[in-house]
Amino acid sequence: MSEMVSLLKASGIEKSYGATRALAGVDINIGRGEVVALVGENGAGKSTLGKVLAGAVTPDSGTLLFEGEEVTFRSTAEALARGVAIVLQEFNLIPEMTVAENLSLTSPAGYRWGWWRNSRHQLTRARAAIVAASMDFGIDPEALVSELSVAQQQIVEIVRSLSADAKLFILDEPTAALGRRETEALLDLIRSLRDDGRSVVIVTHRLDEVFAVADRIYVLRDGVPRGEFDPASTSVDTLINAMVGRDLDQKMHDSRTIREPGEVVLSVDSVSVDGSAECSFEIRRGEIVGLAGLVGSGRTELARAIFGADRVSSGSVTINGKHGLMRSPLGAVRAGAAMVSEDRKAQGLHTGLSIHDNIVLTHLAKRGKFWLNLRKLDAMVRGQVEDLRIKIGGSWLDAGVLSGGNQQKVVLAKWLLSKPDLLILDEPTRGIDVGARAEFYRLIDALVSDGMAVLVISSELQEVLALSDRVLVMSRGTIVAELPRDEATEEAVLAQTEIAATGT
Structure with missing residues (x-):
C-alpha cells in the first residue's frame, strides 16, 4: 500500500467560545484522493473543526498546512480560492434568488464583465451542474429558493459546493434532509470525486454512510480526539463506544x-x-x-x-x-398539538433568544397567563436539558451558539414541555x-x-x-x-x- 500524500494537515487546533472549549489540541491529516469521516456526539466539535479547515471559523491556536505550505484561511472565499470548499450544515442560500442565481454566486462565469448578470448562461450552467452531480430530483433552476423544500435546498447547497473546482470538499451533515435516492446519489458522487483524485471530509451521524464511503474515521468527543479508525477493521459498536464513551443498546x-x-x-x-x-x-x-x-x-x-x-x-x-x-x-x-418542523433554522428556533427562552416559548403560549413563576420555569428547563442531554454552557446563552444537533434538541425540548396530546x-x-x-x-x-x-x-x-x-x-x-x-x-x-x- 502506497504512503499517503498529505493534502491538508491541521496540528494543535484549539477553539473556545467563552467558557466552552469546542476544540482541544486537535490534529488531523487528510490525504489526496481519500474520504475521511468525522464522527462524534452533538457538541463534540466536528462542525467547528470542519469550519476551521474551510476558513469559516478562525482557530484560537494551531496551524494548517495545505499542500505542504502553511496557510491562514480568513474566510471561506480565501479557502475556496486555494481549493477548499464546504457545504455548511445550516444553509447559506439566498431565498429571494433563483436556484440558478444561487449556484452562480461563487462563480464569475455567471456574470458579464464581472458584475452584469448573464441569466441565460446562469440557467445553462445550473442545469449542467445539477445533471453532472446526478442530483436532478425535480429542481427547477428558475424557481426561487424560498419555494423549495428543505431537501431540495440541501441538494442546491451540495451542487453549488461540489461544482467548484476544488481539491478538498468538506460536507457537514449533507444527507440530514435527504431521502434514500438522494443519499445514494450523493454517496456515488463522493466516490467519483475520490476516484478523480479529490479529497472529501464528511461529517455525519449516519454510521451506515461512514462505512459505505470512508477510508478513515476520526472520532471527536468533547472537543478532544478519541482515535482514528479503519472502517474495514472496525465494528459499529467499537465506533459508538469511542464516540459516546459507553456501550449503547442500538436495538x-x-x-x-x-x-x-x-x-x-x-x-x-x-x-x-x-x-x-x-x-x-x-x-x-x-x-x-x-x-x-x-x-x-x-x-x-x-x-x-x-x-x-x-x-x-x-x-x-x-x-x-x-x-x-x-x-x-x-x-x-x-x-x-405540537410540531417539530423540518427546518429548525427558519421555523423551529429563535437564534436571537436564549436557550432558556426558546425552551419555554410554547409552554407560555399555551398557558396564556401574565404572571411567570421563574423558579418553576428554570426547573422545567433544567429537566429538559437533562432528559435530552443538551450540551450547553448555560441556559441563558444565545441558542445560536449551539451545535446543529443541540439546537435540534432545544426545539424538541420546547415542544415536549407543552405536554401535547x-x-x-x-x-x-x-x-x-x-x-x-x-x-x-x-x-x-x-x-x-x-x-x-x-x-x-x-x-x-x-x-x-x-x-x-x-x-x-x-x-x-x-x-x-x-x-x-x-x-x-x-x-x-x-x-x-x-x-x-x-x-x-
Missing part, C-alpha cells in the same frame, strides 16, 4: 412497547393541500403513525396543513374533538447523534405509553419502520397505502412508492 427502539390504541386524537378528513389529491386518516392515543414517501411526495406539506401552518384547498382536521381546519399554529397548540415530528432526529437518538426513542416510547399520539416523518425509512405502529405511504400529495406494523418492511414501502410513481 432498543425495535423492541418498544406495543400497546392497544385509545380514543381518536387526530382525524384528517379529505384534506387537499394542492387542490387535487386528498388525504384521510386517524391517529389514536398510544399510537405512532409514520408517513413514508420520497422527497416531494407531500409529507411535510400535509403535516404543516394539519398544524395550521399552511392553508389547504379542502377538507377538515379534528384535534381532540375540535372540528375544522386549524387557522394558525397557535390554534393547533391550544387544541393540544398530538406530537407531529418532521425529521426529528436531523443532526442528532446516535446516543441522543437512543434516548429520544426511549422518551417518545414513554410519552406514547402515557397516551400521546404521534405522527412521524423521517427521510430515514428504517427510523419510520422502527417507531411506527402503522405506516402511511405518500406519493404525489396523497396516501397510496397503509401498512400495519407486521407488514411494514422497507421492501413493501418502496414497492408501494414505485407503484404509485409509475402507475403499474
